[in-house]
Amino acid sequence: MAQSTPTPTSLDGVTSLYRRFRPNRFAELRGQDHVVRALQGAVKNDRVSHAYLFSGPRGTGKTTTARILAKALNCENPVEGDACDKCASCIAITRGSSLDVTELDAASNNGVDDIREITAGAWHGTPGRWKVYIFDEVHQLTKAAAAALLKTLEEPPSHVVFVLATTDPHKVLPTIRSRTQHLEFRLIGGETLSSLLHDVEKAAGLKVDDSTIDAAVRLARGSARDALSALDQLIATGSVNDSQPVFEEMFGALASNDAVAALKALAVLTREGWDPEQLAESFAAEIRQVFLLLAAPEVADAVDAERERLSVWGSKLGLARTVRVLETLGKAMREMKSAPEKIVMLEIALVRLVKPELDISVEALAERVEKLEYGAPRNAPVSPPAPVPLLRPIGSTTKSAPIVVPEPVLEKVEKVVEEKLELNLSDVAERFTQRVVPRTARSAQLLLSDAQVVALDGYRLTIALPSEEMRANTEHIAQGLRSAMDHEFKTTFQIDWIVDVNVAKSAPTPEPVDAKKKTQIQSDEYEPPGDAVVVDSVPGHLISEMFPGAEEIS
Numbered sequence: 001m002a003q004s005t006p007t008p009t010s011l012d013g014v015t016s017l018y019r020r021f022r023p024n025r026f027a028e029l030r031g032q033d034h035v036v037r038a039l040q041g042a043v044k045n046d047r048v049s050h051a052y053l054f055s056g057p058r059g060t061g062k063t064t065t066a067r068i069l070a071k072a073l074n075c076e077n078p079v080e081g082d083a084c085d086k087c088a089s090c091i092a093i094t095r096g097s098s099l100d101v102t103e104l105d106a107a108s109n110n111g112v113d114d115i116r117e118i119t120a121g122a123w124h125g126t127p128g129r130w131k132v133y134i135f136d137e138v139h140q141l142t143k144a145a146a147a148a149l150l151k152t153l154e155e156p157p158s159h160v161v162f163v164l165a166t167t168d169p170h171k172v173l174p175t176i177r178s179r180t181q182h183l184e185f186r187l188i189g190g191e192t193l194s195s196l197l198h199d200v201e202k203a204a205g206l207k208v209d210d211s212t213i214d215a216a217v218r219l220a221r222g223s224a225r226d227a228l229s230a231l232d233q234l235i236a237t238g239s240v241n242d243s244q245p246v247f248e249e250m251f252g253a254l255a256s257n258d259a260v261a262a263l264k265a266l267a268v269l270t271r272e273g274w275d276p277e278q279l280a281e282s283f284a285a286e287i288r289q290v291f292l293l294l295a296a297p298e299v300a301d302a303v304d305a306e307r308e309r310l311s312v313w314g315s316k317l318g319l320a321r322t323v324r325v326l327e328t329l330g331k332a333m334r335e336m337k338s339a340p341e342k343i344v345m346l347e348i349a350l351v352r353l354v355k356p357e358l359d360i361s362v363e364a365l366a367e368r369v370e371k372l373e374y375g376a377p378r379n380a381p382v383s384p385p386a387p388v389p390l391l392r393p394i395g396s397t398t399k400s401a402p403i404v405v406p407e408p409v410l411e412k413v414e415k416v417v418e419e420k421l422e423l424n425l426s427d428v429a430e431r432f433t434q435r436v437v438p439r440t441a442r443s444a445q446l447l448l449s450d451a452q453v454v455a456l457d458g459y460r461l462t463i464a465l466p467s468e469e470m471r472a473n474t475e476h477i478a479q480g481l482r483s484a485m486d487h488e489f490k491t492t493f494q495i496d497w498i499v500d501v502n503v504a505k506s507a508p509t510p511e512p513v514d515a516k517k518k519t520q521i522q523s524d525e526y527e528p529p530g531d532a533v534v535v536d537s538v539p540g541h542l543i544s545e546m547f548p549g550a551e552e553i554s
């Protein structure tokens with residue numbers, strides 16, 4: 001792509017670099033070559049679509065590109081489909097005074113009236129000129145507004161181009177999406193941003209050292225807008241505010257499988273004032289670079305010292321683990337969106353990461369296999385299982401190290417674990433009958449056709465069978481049942497079998513009652529485990545899995 005120097009659009013020293021060096025022609029756009037090719041080609045060949053969907057992360061140039069498209073369409077002296085940026089039309093669009101361009105921020109003007117007003121105007125164009133409507137954050141339109149927009153898109157006026165910009169194309173109505181040509185904007189690579197900043201530095205007559213440019217590139221995370229803002233900060237304050245959470249301790253904890261160190265590193269970062277979502281996002285961004293450096297170094301954005309640092313962590317973590325960290329963080333970030341205590345989701349994620357045995361995901365298994373094959377650990381020493389307050393070793397004979405996990409953290413972990421335990425009995429019973437049993441072998445299905453899930457206590461499930469003979473046969477089906485259960489519930493239950501002659505095919509399914517209450521009632525009714533046979537000896541309680549050799553003290 002052309003790497004010409006951006007033209008300053010304003011010469012006063014006050015306007016931000018981002019505004020001054022905003023690209024004004026297709027030739028000045030960086031890092032979105034595929035988009036430029038498509039649009040410039042369309043203008044040149046007179047095949048412009050009536051509706052475009054520009055999707056991509058913020059700061060990657062969506063609305064800027066829309067304006068350039070408007071310029072190119074209305075330019076008095078276009079060159080190869082690009083704007084001249086000198087004619088009256090181009091200048092008017094740059095100044096924001098052109099009547100041919102209408103911008104609407106759908107985040108704030110998302111009502112049906114806003115859309116109606118605009119689309120009504122679309123029919124009154126100036127002959128020979130293109131009207132371009134730019135709807136930013138179009139996924140935020142109300143339903144009625146989106147419907148009104150859709151109506152216009154179904155029969156667009158011939159001289160009108162709609163550019164719908166969004167950071168979240170999946171939230172745009174499919175009916176709208178299907179009427180647009182979709183162009184995806186990508187995060188801009190480190191080298192492209194770096195060369196942009198160097199060019200701007202020269203054009204603006206600034207003197208900036210390379211480490212500052214690197215810092216600005218790092219802060220920008222693929223956004224040209226953020227890169228220029230960081231450089232602006234330098235001009236204003238003499239230094240870039242490069243305050244970023246530092247994850248070295250966290251990387252170290254993961255590399256050495258140290259749960260305590262990981263939670264401590266998180267606690268330190270939280271004390272520094274970083275919020276959990278910010279931390280998860282920043283860490284995920286670094287891990288992503290680690291992953292790329294391992295899997296496809298040529299597409300990794302990290303440069304110079306940063307690249308070196310992350311490569312070192314990559315070699316310590318290995319690919320399988322890095323993938324799992326990325327997956328687990330992604331999952332935690334999704335869960336955080338709705339979790340009242342976001343930090344807890346992050347804590348759980350970290351503990352899962354250093355204790356792959358807690359995790360039955362494919363990635364976790366892959367990592368365990370890799371460990372077996374290459375011999376664990378590949379790197380730093382593994383710390384001994386952490387002793388924990390509120391827990392004591394069963395029949396404790398070994399003297400354990402001093403307690404280091406901060407108590408509030410543990411309490412939160414336990415709280416979440418408890419919440420996770422609140423699986424609903426009727427739900428489990430229904431899934432057992434309808435999804436688990438059909439997944440087992442024929443013999444197991446026969447045996448289980450009369451089985452009834454009668455109690456649930458954490459990950460301990462009590463299943464009643466009508467006869468002693470049947471119960472005696474459960475050991476033959478245990479393995480198949482277990483894998484069917486694991487598949488369905490993504491967790492391991494301990495199953496207690498009991499005999500209850502009242503259990504028959506016609507027996508009513510348990511009513512949806514509060515899980516805990518129900519469990520109590522059921523325990524009373526089914527007087528277990530004197531004669532209960534425990535077939536599945538895999539321990540189910542998450543806490544004891546997290547901290548082996550420990551049990552709860554009430």
Ligand SMILES: [Zn+2]
Pocket residue numbers: 074075076077078083084085086087088089090
């Ligand atoms: Zn022009």
